[in-house]
Amino acid sequence: MSELVGSIKPPKRSPKSLERFFQRKSTIAFLMALPLILVIFGLVAYPAGYAVYLSMLNKGMDHFVGLGNFKFLFGRDTFWMVVRQSVLFAVSAVIFKSIIGFVVAHFVHNIPAKGQRKWRGMLLVPWVIPPAMSTLAWLWLFDPSYSAFNWILAKIGVAAVPWTGDADWARFSVILVNIWVGAPFFMIMYLAALKSVPEQLFEAASIDGANWWQRIWYITLPMMRNIISITILFSLIVTFANFDIVRVLTSGGPLDSTHVFATWAFERGIFSGDIPLGATISLFMVPILGVAAIFILRDINKRGNEA
Numbered sequence: 001m002s003e004l005v006g007s008i009k010p011p012k013r014s015p016k017s018l019e020r021f022f023q024r025k026s027t028i029a030f031l032m033a034l035p036l037i038l039v040i041f042g043l044v045a046y047p048a049g050y051a052v053y054l055s056m057l058n059k060g061m062d063h064f065v066g067l068g069n070f071k072f073l074f075g076r077d078t079f080w081m082v083v084r085q086s087v088l089f090a091v092s093a094v095i096f097k098s099i100i101g102f103v104v105a106h107f108v109h110n111i112p113a114k115g116q117r118k119w120r121g122m123l124l125v126p127w128v129i130p131p132a133m134s135t136l137a138w139l140w141l142f143d144p145s146y147s148a149f150n151w152i153l154a155k156i157g158v159a160a161v162p163w164t165g166d167a168d169w170a171r172f173s174v175i176l177v178n179i180w181v182g183a184p185f186f187m188i189m190y191l192a193a194l195k196s197v198p199e200q201l202f203e204a205a206s207i208d209g210a211n212w213w214q215r216i217w218y219i220t221l222p223m224m225r226n227i228i229s230i231t232i233l234f235s236l237i238v239t240f241a242n243f244d245i246v247r248v249l250t251s252g253g254p255l256d257s258t259h260v261f262a263t264w265a266f267e268r269g270i271f272s273g274d275i276p277l278g279a280t281i282s283l284f285m286v287p288i289l290g291v292a293a294i295f296i297l298r299d300i301n302k303r304g305n306e307a
Helices: 002-007 015-023 025-054 068-074 077-109 113-123 131-141 148-155 167-195 199-207 212-240 244-249 261-271 275-283 285-306
Strands: none
Touching: 025 275, 068 275, 077 113, 077 167, 077 212, 077 261, 077 285, 113 167, 131 148, 131 167, 131 244, 167 212, 167 244, 199 212, 212 285, 244 261, 261 275, 275 285
């Protein structure tokens, strides 16, 4: 009986079955996406895995310490201050960018078609300019000795503001610059979503006596809800991992009061020479952003199933 079973061989795949396999749409789609998958693996997956490996080494990178770096960070007050500042920086900036982008998108949407291109071009300038370059201009505006803002305040009899010298004002400054850079992205995304809302819905609501707030609440927001969620998620990830604005404007000061995860990881890993600790700090962004992504994407999928 065993010899009979051993003599049974699985049927060979015929050339026709292989041809059908390669003609399937899913196979073709996978093969076409394979180069991009390999690029993503090389640029994202491998560095992420290497960062996990580095986080388990000591400062000299010659001994395995396991979770020792994580335990060390949990016991430092500076770490928890950076956690609070990163969340405050990302959440407050995204909220204001979303509100400003929504308002400006409605403003541009109501402009006649001939003038919209000009306004869109002008309003996108802060987003198009490299953030590090535009932050240098803001650094001059906040300069303690030659601040243009303080010059204006002096003209109206208001005391000078220590924009980057005081902890609270420094936090306000980096959030303000981030809003200025990122609000145009929200504007252009919301404007594209507004273009897809049928005008007949607004006309029907106006006939039924709905005011502008009711049209926004019952028509615009429900129709734009998925775009709003996706835009907020993308901006939250980018803002939370922001480096250039904080680095150029305040370098994390004064007294580490404006450090976010990216700048503190750079400070500890590069300037202090503790690369494993810097890698450990950077890894803490993953679970926080993962939780935010799960809640936002679950809400999108829930609305999609209800529809």
